[in-house]
Amino acid sequence: MTDRIRGALAPVLTPFNNRLEPDTERFIAHCRWLVDKGAGLAVFGTNSEAASLSVDERIALTDELLAAGIPPRKLMPGTGACAVSDAVTLSRHAVKNGAAGVLMLPPFYFKNVPDAGLFAYYSEVIERIGDDRLKVYLYHIPQFTAAPITLNLIEMLRKRYPETVVGAKDSSGDWENTRAMIDHFAADGFDVFPASESLLTKGLSSGAAGCISATVNMNPHGTVQLYEGWNSPQGEALQVNADVIRKVFQSAPMIPAMKRVVVEFSGHASWSTVRPPLTALGSATTASLLGQLRQADFTMSGYPRAT
């Protein structure tokens, strides 16, 4: 038996108020809703605008979530950072608080760094923390980091830290790469998460552990149903339904689009706020997005409304 975190995880959207400060109350409400729908919480991922948050802001938000009763075993916080000292601070905090795992970006300022440099970075974090409870998920998103998590790097890390480096998120969008990760490492207990529910049926039938996908923020129930029922008679229909919603959000800049839609279902206008350098959705794109969602009968059922 394993108590590894699996299934459908959301890279949780981070709400800001009109002064661009994290809105703790909205954040907790959003996380509660996601957990109630059965989703896991990959807080501080790309779609969380984690790069736009300071270390202190990420720690404070995590503390608030835990104080609000969100179960730590539902959490896979993003703790990667350009500075190894920041990655250590964030990862240590996650481990100390019982998070199920940490999703670690490689450092992403320097370009063309060799696998040996990335190995040294992950090693440094793991060695400094020195805690068996640390479970690291490598974050492959080369279109943002220019520092790919290669099969070679995974092999080096698995060999040295087999109990600690236990999985990866593949945000490359390249199914061949996801499949190669699964084929090489899944049988030994390495959990691979593609970054889209559109790959769930394909992924789960090949040995993936679930998905960590932006649109789980919008459609947690449908994605969890798909994760649980992909191999049932309803599987195909569940996949089609999830794909329809995913495609609508992909038609616009994803982060501002999702935030704008939460405004509709929460009644909180400030939910549309993004931190620079992102920009809010334009009005034409908003109209088109909302129109498509209405046509698809989309709803965020049970979402807590402004009172």
Next chain:
Amino acid sequence: MTDRIRGALAPVLTPFNNRLEPDTERFIAHCRWLVDKGAGLAVFGTNSEAASLSVDERIALTDELLAAGIPPRKLMPGTGACAVSDAVTLSRHAVKNGAAGVLMLPPFYFKNVPDAGLFAYYSEVIERIGDDRLKVYLYHIPQFTAAPITLNLIEMLRKRYPETVVGAKDSSGDWENTRAMIDHFAADGFDVFPASESLLTKGLSSGAAGCISATVNMNPHGTVQLYEGWNSPQGEALQVNADVIRKVFQSAPMIPAMKRVVVEFSGHASWSTVRPPLTALGSATTASLLGQLRQADFTMSGYPRAT
């Protein structure tokens, strides 16, 4: 009259000890040597491995420099960060301590961000600090950030903050771009710094304000002489001499190469330490580099040696 910082600035190398912690003593000694040679200190630039330092580490190192008597008017700290809150913290600290200016990277995680997003980012920092003493130098290094400081962005920022956004470092290596920045904005008091002393004669004759160049760490005296004497009878020879040294360092990965050379002249072996994801210079490259430097009669004259 202006008290703007100009001339030859070094993106100051950051020494680490064998535990990868910043080595304050070596850092102060290196900065003192640079200032004694007439160079300015662009601490926490790319070549400082600033991306690999936490906010707290950067602030602590700045405080130590000031406590050691380094004049704040010699400082142009790098204060850009992916998180606007970090950029505010760092820039505010610089202003409070009397730094001559701050060199601000744009946020560099998200890709394809519009000028409006970068404008919002810089505006947010400037407005939150709300201090006339703040002098922002925009950092154009698209090969690392994928967020170019376009002429359009400069124009927007100059229009809104003419007394605050007062210059740029152009690390593109594209002279046509540097010239365009100068041609468009220098006459109105916008100080453009190319990122190599190899562009000093060309740059200064066109209206540049100096250079902020990695190899000022190695050759501060020669670069300061060139800055002051480019238009004298010795100008051409000074440019040739500076170019020779620059070219040798460009033959190897620049940051580990420079650090390895400081080992030779300081006698401190730990100077070669880099933080991951960078990796130390291999032995063959080191041998070639040191051989070329001997042939060029290179020396870091007066560098403080281990006792």
